[in-house]
Amino acid sequence: MQGTIIENLSGKxxxxxxxxxxxxxxxxxxxxxxxxxxxxxSQNILGTQCEDIRVNGSEPGGxxxxxxxxxxxxxxVNKGNxxxxxxxxxxxxxxxxxxxxxxxxxxxxxxxxxxxxxxxxQVDIMYHSQMEIVPETxxxxxxxxxxxxxxDPDYAWKPYAASIEERSLDCTIxxxxxxxxxxxxxxxxFELGSLFHDYYLLNxxxxxxxxxxxxxxxxxxxxxxLTVINQNGGFTKVWVSLKTIFFPIIVCVLAWYWRRVxxxxxxxxxLEYMLLVLGSALTFLNMPLEYLTLAYDMPFMLxxxxxxxxxxxxxxxxxxxxxxxxxxxxxxxxxxxSLKCYWRHLSAVGVGCLSLFVFDMCERGIxxxxxxxxIWVTDIGTKLALSFIILAGISAGVYLMFxxxxxxxxxxxxxxxxxxxxxxxxxxxxxxxxxxxRFKFLMIATLLCATLxxxxxxxxxxxxxxxxxxxxLELEVTSAFFTGVYGMWNNYILALLVLYAPSHxxxxxxxxxxxxxxxxxxxxxxxxxxxxxxxxxxxxxxVE
Amino acid sequence: xxxxxxxxxxxxxxxxxxxxxxxxxxxxxxxxGIRQLEAMRTTELYEVGASxxxxxxxxxxxxxxxxxxxxxxxMAGVARxxxxxxxxxxxxxxxxxxxxxxxxxxTVFGPVLGIASRETxxxxxxxxxxVVYSVSRACRDGQLSSCGCSRSGRxxxxxxxxxxxxxxxxxxxxxxxxxxxxxxxERERSYKRGSREQxxxxxxxxxxxxxxRAVVKKSKVTCKxxxxxxxxxxxxxxxxxxxxxxxxDYLLDKYDGATEVRxxxxxxxxxxxxxxxxxxxxxxxxxxxSPNFCLRNLSMGSLGTQGRVCNRTSAGMxxxxxxxxxxxxxTQKTIVRERCECKFHWCCFVECKTCVKSVDxxxxx
Numbered sequence: 001m002q003g004t005i006i007e008n009l010s011g012k013x014x015x016x017x018x019x020x021x022x023x024x025x026x027x028x029x030x031x032x033x034x035x036x037x038x039x040x041x042s043q044n045i046l047g048t049q050c051e052d053i054r055v056n057g058s059e060p061g062g063x064x065x066x067x068x069x070x071x072x073x074x075x076x077v078n079k080g081n082x083x084x085x086x087x088x089x090x091x092x093x094x095x096x097x098x099x100x101x102x103x104x105x106x107x108x109x110x111x112x113x114x115x116x117x118x119x120x121x122q123v124d125i126m127y128h129s130q131m132e133i134v135p136e137t138x139x140x141x142x143x144x145x146x147x148x149x150x151x152d153p154d155y156a157w158k159p160y161a162a163s164i165e166e167r168s169l170d171c172t173i174x175x176x177x178x179x180x181x182x183x184x185x186x187x188x189x190f191e192l193g194s195l196f197h198d199y200y201l202l203n204x205x206x207x208x209x210x211x212x213x214x215x216x217x218x219x220x221x222x223x224x225x226l227t228v229i230n231q232n233g234g235f236t237k238v239w240v241s242l243k244t245i246f247f248p249i250i251v252c253v254l255a256w257y258w259r260r261v262x263x264x265x266x267x268x269x270x271l272e273y274m275l276l277v278l279g280s281a282l283t284f285l286n287m288p289l290e291y292l293t294l295a296y297d298m299p300f301m302l303x304x305x306x307x308x309x310x311x312x313x314x315x316x317x318x319x320x321x322x323x324x325x326x327x328x329x330x331x332x333x334x335x336x337x338s339l340k341c342y343w344r345h346l347s348a349v350g351v352g353c354l355s356l357f358v359f360d361m362c363e364r365g366i367x368x369x370x371x372x373x374x375i376w377v378t379d380i381g382t383k384l385a386l387s388f389i390i391l392a393g394i395s396a397g398v399y400l401m402f403x404x405x406x407x408x409x410x411x412x413x414x415x416x417x418x419x420x421x422x423x424x425x426x427x428x429x430x431x432x433x434x435x436x437x438r439f440k441f442l443m444i445a446t447l448l449c450a451t452l453x454x455x456x457x458x459x460x461x462x463x464x465x466x467x468x469x470x471x472x473l474e475l476e477v478t479s480a481f482f483t484g485v486y487g488m489w490n491n492y493i494l495a496l497l498v499l500y501a502p503s504h505x506x507x508x509x510x511x512x513x514x515x516x517x518x519x520x521x522x523x524x525x526x527x528x529x530x531x532x533x534x535x536x537x538x539x540x541x542x543v544e
Numbered sequence: 545x546x547x548x549x550x551x552x553x554x555x556x557x558x559x560x561x562x563x564x565x566x567x568x569x570x571x572x573x574x575x576x577g578i579r580q581l582e583a584m585r586t587t588e589l590y591e592v593g594a595s596x597x598x599x600x601x602x603x604x605x606x607x608x609x610x611x612x613x614x615x616x617x618x619m620a621g622v623a624r625x626x627x628x629x630x631x632x633x634x635x636x637x638x639x640x641x642x643x644x645x646x647x648x649x650x651t652v653f654g655p656v657l658g659i660a661s662r663e664t665x666x667x668x669x670x671x672x673x674x675v676v677y678s679v680s681r682a683c684r685d686g687q688l689s690s691c692g693c694s695r696s697g698r699x700x701x702x703x704x705x706x707x708x709x710x711x712x713x714x715x716x717x718x719x720x721x722x723x724x725x726x727x728x729x730e731r732e733r734s735y736k737r738g739s740r741e742q743x744x745x746x747x748x749x750x751x752x753x754x755x756x757r758a759v760v761k762k763s764k765v766t767c768k769x770x771x772x773x774x775x776x777x778x779x780x781x782x783x784x785x786x787x788x789x790x791x792x793d794y795l796l797d798k799y800d801g802a803t804e805v806r807x808x809x810x811x812x813x814x815x816x817x818x819x820x821x822x823x824x825x826x827x828x829x830x831x832x833x834s835p836n837f838c839l840r841n842l843s844m845g846s847l848g849t850q851g852r853v854c855n856r857t858s859a860g861m862x863x864x865x866x867x868x869x870x871x872x873x874x875t876q877k878t879i880v881r882e883r884c885e886c887k888f889h890w891c892c893f894v895e896c897k898t899c900v901k902s903v904d905x906x907x908x909x
Contacts, residue, residue: 040770040780041780042780042781042782044684044782044784045684045685046681046684046685048685048686068685068686068687069687101683101684101685101686102686102688102691103691103692104691104692105689105690106689107689118768118770122766126787128888130884130885130886131886131887131888131894177789178789179787180786180789181786181787181790183764186766186768188768208889210889216889220888222787225784227766227768227782229768229770305772306772309772457777478778
């Protein structure tokens with residue numbers, strides 16, 4: 001590899017650059033912590049038990065929607081817990097969830113800035129000593145989702161999705177006392193990848209069928225609660241602003257970097273290609289596509305977001321491998337500088353990312369067609385999903401082994417070279433010192449970034465884990481974590497692109513091809529003071 | 545129609561009663577108020593101008609009356625909560641000498657609440673808990689539009705575009721509203737420092753808080769991971785209400801372990817017996833010992849236990865020995881039909897067999 005900027009940069013310039021990046025990093029962190037709200041918030045909605053008065057036998061479905069607020073609201077079955085002796089039939093009770101629920105005397109409506117909506121259902125089942133339920137029951141839900149926009153009349157709900165879903169319900173109870181509520185697991189119900197409309201309405205029926213044993217072991221269901229989780233609009237705004245700032249910066253730096261590589265007479269080295277690909281992946285991640293969701297209905301955004309992150313991290317992981325490989329300082333390996341010799345290492349990354357991708361396609365891809373779909377509800381689906389995740393985990397393990405092995409090898413090589421450094425000629429020494437410096441710099445930067453990510457993640461989890469009741473936390477830890485990590489990897493790539501770009505201090509030397517031969521000829525340079533040929537030699541060996 | 549007339553009569557009665565006594569309690573919202581509310585709903589008088597409920601309801605203090613006018617839409621929730629509190633009290637005390645019996649006037653429980661006893665402490669806590677529970681539920685139902693966070697942290701509301709940040713927890717709203725509504729009557733009047741009245745006021749405040757906290761304490765936190773590919777890099781949590789029975793059981797525990805306190809000269813509550821540990825905000829406190837409720841004494845609100853059914857084999861409070869205060873009991877053989885071997889059918893009905901049993905019923909002499 002050609003000598004890079006970082007080797008030729010004076011300490012002063014380097015420190016200025018690094019401190020600029022650190023300042024940028026701190027700003028990113030503070031933006032998340034002080035300006036942005038928490039990434040997501042939730043609303044807990046109690047289902048209104050609407051009465052479907054249509055005559056027995058009329059199929060649920062059609063254009064009839066049940067809602068609890070506004071003109072034409074349904075008549076509810078009973079205000080409190082309905083009596084066990086009310087002779088309603090199962091299809092006559094419709095649980096209506098009208099979202100969002102009003103807050104602070106305002107009729108809220110979903111904003112497109114909120115990006116996505118996740119619905120989670122909780123079933124309150126009352127314990128009765130005479131009718132205990134088995135710990136794992138199946139619950140069948142007839143769920144239908146409708147939407148309405150501002151300005152539409154109150155009754156104008158338009159169907160969005162409908163599905164009959166079966167979910168498993170794990171219910172336990174610590175203290176078997178009458179009228180206590182079972183502790184049931186939450187049931188993931190739907191995921192909307194875009195929040196395009198203003199109001200949504202969910203109608204849930206619990207159909208009963210004695211012949212096919214549907215919902216027979218359900219016990220005394222008192223309430224259904226729906227928790228809808230949406231991304232906060234403010235967070236999206238901050239997030240998209242960050243992207244809008246980083247996107248052009250990275251594109252410019254990338255263009256500058258590539259121009260620089262092209263100015264070299266030789267064809268670009270593998271590592272330079274890798275950096276370019278990495279930069280492109282980051283650009284893909286940075287692209288503020290979220291603006292489009294404000295105008296168009298793009299339900300695939302959740303999936304696309306996952307893919308973008310996946311592509312970026314796959315490239316980052318591959319880059320680390322190849323970077324370590326290219327700094328092994330083994331002169332004789334002619335095959336270096338091509339992707340082929342890394343196929344074993346890269347396949348670990350590939351398999352891991354591919355299995356995660358397949359898993360994500362199975363979950364979120366199918367959700368594009370049916371937002372109620374979940375891979376986890378069937379046994380086969382759960383096994384499949386688990387196997388994909390385990391496969392990804394194994395690949396991650398293999399990858400880590402490869403990476404640590406390579407880094408360990410580089411370090412042993414470094415210590416060997418260190419020992420022989422004083423006896424080397426000045427040119428070789430400069431070359432190796434450059435390689436060692438480059439490698440160590442990247443190692444430190446990477447370790448720092450990875451550690452910060454992990455520490456931030458753990459801190460964020462801890463802050464979320466303990467539910468704050470009345471303590472007002474000034475810093476939004478989770479948001480700060482997200483913007484901080486996002487800014488950090490941007491800064492990291494930015495620094496790599498700038499510092500590991502080929503240094504122009506050498507490229508005039510390589511304008512003609514004959515020089516390469518000359519240097520090949522003077523393998524052991526006779527004139528150590530000839531600085532130009534020395535550095536050129538260093539460049540030559542690096543190319544090898 | 546007959547129902548409406550009955551309400552009118554009742555309104556008249558309560559008006560007359562309001563003029564004569566001030567010893568009523570706001571819990572009356574759950575007893576007489578709820579009937580008025582239901583009557584109003586059927587006649588669609590609800591939401592028209594000044595609610596007659598607030599003006600006519602016996603038992604509200606002036607401050608509570610104003611809050612009632614201000615938050616008319618909350619009153620149905622308050623009423624339901626108070627009623628749930630009364631019902632839960634009656635369930636919890638079904639086997640005790642005092643069985644939380646109500647009377648038809650503004651005092652709800654009769655003169656019992658006049659004594660600063662454990663029972664009074666429990667009733668206040670239970671009613672406050674009922675309101676927290678019910679208002680939170682009404683928020684989650686979407687029927688109350690003013691719910692939200694009154695947290696005065698970051699001024700989120702200033703930026704209407706800052707879409708829905710901050711907390712959306714309605715349990716906190718229920719807690720805050722109840723604090724305002726229930727506690728206001730204790731703060732309206734100033735008492736002489738260290739006086740009995742002041743002690744009573746402090747005791748009520750403490751027990752109201754304990755009741756409110758009981759709901760919060762019994763609620764569970766549930767979380768959902770929803771990061772990239774459903775990973776836990778993003779996690780959202782919310783409070784899930786327990787059943788009100790659980791809250792009642794919890795408060796009954798607190799009733800059994802209530803601490804006797806007295807008011808000192810500085811106007812603070814201090815424990816009477818220094819050997820006991822200090823009560824926390826979750827514990828109940830009382831100032832006076834309870835009457836034994838064995839004999840009928842209407843001036844104290846005691847109906848007596850004569851004629852109550854007791855359990856001969858039980859060693860607890862429902863045992864004939866304790867419940868009948870040693871007066872002995874009569875035994876009568878009766879044939880009881882009861883539901884048994886029930887099978888629940890979703891939705892909404894229970895199929896039971898009727899079992900006929902011959903049992904001995906013991907009643908206190």
